[in-house]
């Protein structure tokens with residue numbers, strides 16, 4: 604694997620870890636009349652993240668690379684912006700989550716293309732699975748904001 608792909612995968616790993624915590628922040632701190640569905644929906648989203656995190660880290664190991672494995676490392680490379688630990692209304696939360704999902708989808712898409720160019724089809728398949736998940740999540744979020 605080329606260095607750039609290894610870096611892209613570690614970036615994606617770091618962003619997944621930060622998003623996992625950020626989604627908990629929003630799950631805990633959402634307020635408003637639609638508290639219950641948004642609170643529960645965010646739980647459904649963060650419940651998918653540990654598998655993504657583990658899969659990406661193990662893929663790096665399988666290809667002889669070193670996955671980042673500390674919160675300090677993740678914070679050093681993440682592109683995601685964390686939020687303060689405070690209450691937010693759902694209409695503020697949903698666009699933030701949508702933006703993060705669009706950014707994760709773009710990263711997965713770029714990794715998929717690079718892995719394809721290098722003939723690493725296990726990574727292509729993994730990213731295609733993730734891309735389908737992000738597309739569905741973005742559709743849900745857009746529908747919730749209409």
Ligand SMILES: [Fe+2]
Pocket residue numbers: 630646
């Ligand atoms: Fe919870």
